Amino acid sequence: MRGMNLWLTNARLFDGTGGPVRAGAGILIEDGVITRMGRAADAVPPGADVIDVAGRTVMPGMIDAHAHVFVKPPRPEEGAEPLWPETSAHFLGARLRETLRMGFTTLRDVGSYGDAVVAARQAMRYGAFRGPRLLTCGRIVSATAPGGRFFDGMYREADGPDEVRKAVREQLRRGADFVKVMTTGARSVELEDPLPAQLTEAEVAAVVDEAHRLGYRVAAHAEGLAGTELAVRLGADTIEHGMYLHQRPELLDLMAAAGQVLVPTLSCYYGVAEEPGWTPRLADLARRNLDEACRTLEAARTAGVPIALGHDWQPFSDAATEIVRMVRHGMSPAETLVAATATAARALGLDDRLGTVEPGKLADLVVVDGDPLADPGVLRDRARIWLVLQLGEPVSGQTMEANARTAAVSRSADQISALSNGGSPRSGITRTPG
Numbered sequence: 001m002r003g004m005n006l007w008l009t010n011a012r013l014f015d016g017t018g019g020p021v022r023a024g025a026g027i028l029i030e031d032g033v034i035t036r037m038g039r040a041a042d043a044v045p046p047g048a049d050v051i052d053v054a055g056r057t058v059m060p061g062m063i064d065a066h067a068h069v070f071v072k073p074p075r076p077e078e079g080a081e082p083l084w085p086e087t088s089a090h091f092l093g094a095r096l097r098e099t100l101r102m103g104f105t106t107l108r109d110v111g112s113y114g115d116a117v118v119a120a121r122q123a124m125r126y127g128a129f130r131g132p133r134l135l136t137c138g139r140i141v142s143a144t145a146p147g148g149r150f151f152d153g154m155y156r157e158a159d160g161p162d163e164v165r166k167a168v169r170e171q172l173r174r175g176a177d178f179v180k181v182m183t184t185g186a187r188s189v190e191l192e193d194p195l196p197a198q199l200t201e202a203e204v205a206a207v208v209d210e211a212h213r214l215g216y217r218v219a220a221h222a223e224g225l226a227g228t229e230l231a232v233r234l235g236a237d238t239i240e241h242g243m244y245l246h247q248r249p250e251l252l253d254l255m256a257a258a259g260q261v262l263v264p265t266l267s268c269y270y271g272v273a274e275e276p277g278w279t280p281r282l283a284d285l286a287r288r289n290l291d292e293a294c295r296t297l298e299a300a301r302t303a304g305v306p307i308a309l310g311h312d313w314q315p316f317s318d319a320a321t322e323i324v325r326m327v328r329h330g331m332s333p334a335e336t337l338v339a340a341t342a343t344a345a346r347a348l349g350l351d352d353r354l355g356t357v358e359p360g361k362l363a364d365l366v367v368v369d370g371d372p373l374a375d376p377g378v379l380r381d382r383a384r385i386w387l388v389l390q391l392g393e394p395v396s397g398q399t400m401e402a403n404a405r406t407a408a409v410s411r412s413a414d415q416i417s418a419l420s421n422g423g424s425p426r427s428g429i430t431r432t433p434g
């Protein structure tokens with residue numbers, strides 16, 4: 001919608017700042033950017049198309065700060081034709097489309113297999129399909145460790161400050177937007193232990209120094225407290241998991257003072273604890289770690305640490321599950337939606353352009369048919385994700401699908417507009433004279 005102006009009106013606005021919801025809001029979007037906040041009663045700005053959302057909730061497009069952007073391709077039955085190597089890329093594209101459909105307009109990929117994610121991003125940039133804005137770390141920088149064998153193709157194992165520095169540079173060469181580092185082992189790998197730190201202090205320092213020197217942010221996988229302490233002290237920008245931090249309140253104070261963001265990832269503990277197929281030892285550990293993570297969530301809120309949404313589970317299109325779980329474990333719905341918007345944008349270093357509905361921000365928005373502040377579960381309901389806008393352009397959502405169905409069964413444009421007053425972006429858009 002470049003060069004096109006849009007007046008989104010009659011909105012119940014949650015702007016992502018955590019301020020009160022405003023009824024009867026109007027939002028002017030020009031060339032994909034929010035330029036003015038107004039009232040539904042205001043005159044339609046000259047030349048603007050109008051979308052009347054009829055009192056539905058408008059909020060910033062959601063951001064998942066901890067996604068693993070891969071899909072498990074289908075497993076053919078015995079005797080069925082084997083999969084072609086190229087087939088799984090189509091499943092990844094479909095999952096990305098579905099993620100956008102669910103109101104997530106930005107994902108931070110913190111580790112996936114091979115180069116599928118940069119290829120998918122490239123395909124989107126050339127217009128092959130629509131999905132969320134994608135930031136990726138490329139490969140995760142890790143010590144030589146068992147995880148490298150479990151997650152073959154996801155890690156760049158490197159040892160010693162010089163090689164670690166080279167590993168950082170390799171990711172930027174690949175097109176990474178930030179650097180992800182394993183400061184500790186992972187709880188999803190039986191051969192790994194969260195203690196001691198997996199990298200030495202000199203290695204973690206080299207990762208952070210090289211990334212920052214070149215202008216990139218650092219996300220640190222941090223489970224055990226020794227590695228978590230290194231990540232915090234040496235200046236990682238986001239602390240992923242960090243579930244034992246409640247045991248070290250002074251580290252939470254350091255994070256709050258430095259503005260380091262915690263990404264608590266409750267869903268990964270739920271996943272390992274509840275889904276079949278995990279070893280009993282890991283499932284048991286996940287149950288205990290969920291308890292630790294919930295204590296840390298509470299302690300981090302009290303300490304004033306910024307908290308961002310990170311789903312960390314599959315399918316990555318279902319990231320709103322993490323919202324529901326954060327609320328279940330003590331955050332208010334408003335706090336959680338801020339974590340999924342403004343603070344997630346901050347985690348990505350994109351808070352100057354994304355995460356709130358304010359003049360100057362990019363118009364990535366979601367219109368929800370319901371009240372996510374009263375019931376965050378509506379965000380998991382496909383039918384309630386009414387409309388998704390990317391850079392001010394309606395690109396996905398229930399009403400666009402409903403409109404397509406209406407168009408398919410009706411030959412009459414008049415019938416379409418009569419049916420869909422307040423229902424479809426297409427027929428709901430009216431161009432004003434002038």
Ligand SMILES: [Zn+2]
Binds near residue numbers: 066068110312
């Ligand atoms: Zn993860």
